[in-house]
Amino acid sequence: MDGHSLSASLQGFERLxxxxxxxxxxxxxxxxxxxxLGPALGGCRMWMYASEEAAILDALRLARGxxxxSALAGIPYGxxxxxxxxxxxxxxxSRLxxxxxxxIERLNGRYITGMDLGTTPLDMDEILHETRHVTDVTGxxxxxxxxxAEMTAYGVYIAIRTSLKQKYGSEQLQQRTVAVQGLGKVGFALCRYLHQSGAQxxxxxxxxxxxxxxxxxxxxAPVAVDVIHKQPCDVFAPCALGGILNDLTIPELKCQIVAGAANNQLAEPRHDALLKQAAILYAPDYAINAGGIIVTAAELDGSSASYAQSQVERxxxxxxxxxxxxxxTAPGTLPPAAAADAITRKLIGL
Incomplete structure (x- = not known):
């Protein structure tokens, strides 16, 4: 990444x-x-990035997300x-x-870490030896x-029901088909919630x-990973890696709603408008996959699991x-992700 590109990517960030x-x-x-709004809160991800540039860009995108x-969920953290x-x-x-x-300790509380892709409570236990600014430790x-993961899935499940009501006038999942891309802890838990409510x-x-x-x-019904987004369904739920909504995939979608747990689903901000033009209702990812950060905030505040779940239900x-x-469709009407951004920027004071 050259200096100009890095400078552009860092616009608005406090530090890297x-x-x-x-x-x-x-x-x-x-x-x-x-x-x-408070100390920066966000997990620690461990991944085999193709390059240092890819790692930097991922860190920046995830931090902004x-x-x-946090702001949209009403949590007092950055x-x-x-x-x-x-x-x-x-x-x-252990040494790593x-x-x-x-x-992290040298940042004097400006950043609080926790689990993310590729890390575990045991890893957080090691970090705890050096700093108290860590969550998700054993116990x-x-x-x-x-x-x-359960609360993240639960939030997405609630969002799917909300989206069905917006699109069809009823939140019922009977006779509805949902295509779930990615069966990690969150995706699999989401399938369980959907199945229990009668979804195909x-x-x-x-x-x-x-x-x-x-x-x-x-x-x-199992299908190949490269065609899951093409399946005729009511809801497409991306629960794997980001960037799934792009110039190639959006024309191939055969759903009425996109609502999933993956971060950064839009390859570019303009794809928000493309989905709206295609009459596909998009549930902005950071608005609906906040269950995990809500649990973390509850942990930091000493709140209970039941309180965390009640916050996820919001x-x-x-x-x-x-x-x-x-x-x-009136002139000036924003598509969903842009609308969420506008609401969030006002909450942050930007």
Whole structure:
């Protein structure tokens, strides 16, 4: 990434720290977007990035998403993210996470980390040796069973029902078909909620074991990962990696609603408008996948699991407000993601 590109990407961000520690093998980035509403909150992701540039861009996008997610959910925190460049299956060590913990401690509470893709409560336990600015440690609310994933899925489930009501006038899932892309902890839990409400499921994942499990438990119809978005359905629920809504895939969609747990689903902001032009109702990802950050905020505040769930249930009202702002085709009417951004920027004071 050249200096000009990095400067453009950093616009509006408070800071970006790049760190290397030869002793532990740590190579990581911490991005802090905003701390206007409180300390930057966002998990630590470990991934085999193709390049340092890809890791930086991911950290920046995810940190910005955490700012918006927290503000829209009414949580008094800003947005941040840590990404470690490495293979979570082979490159982890106590020294690596302790080294990251020391870097986080030097930020003097401006950034609070937690679990994310590729990290676990045991990794957070190592960070805790060096700093108290960490969540999801062993025994905490966020590390109890799969509660964080369950609440993220629950929020998306509520959003799907809200979207059905907006589109069809009824939130009922009987006779509705949902195509779920990605069967990780969140995607699989979402399938369970949908199945229990009577939805017909179409599923895809790179792990065929999970696909077969969904077929057995939920009567889901399996399809290949490269065609899941093309399936005729009422709702397409992306629950894997971001960028799935782009110039190639949007014309291929055969759904009426897109509502899923994946972060950064729009490849570019303009794809929000393309979905609206195609008469596809889009539930902005950061508005509906906030269950995890709501659990983390509850943990930091010492609140209970039942309180966290009650806060997740507010996602439906938030989404309904966004749809109200983006309804219609009058000149100047914003598509849903742009409407959510406008609401969020006002909350942040930008």
């Amino acid at each position: 720290d790049m760190m290397e520690d030869a002793t532990s093998g740590l190579k990581a980035i911490i991005a802090i977007d905003q701390t206007r 955490m700012t918006y997610k 947005g941040g993210k840590a990404v470690i460049i490495g293979n979570p299956a082979t490159d982890k060590s 996470f302790r080294s990251l913990g020391r870097f 905490s609310l966020g590390a109890t069973g799969h509660f964080t 499921l179409i599923v895809a994942d790179l792990d065929n074991r999970l696909v077969q499990l969904a077929a057995t438990q939920f009567g889901a 996602i439906g009202d938030t989404l309904a407000s966004i749809y109200g702002k983006s309804a219609g």
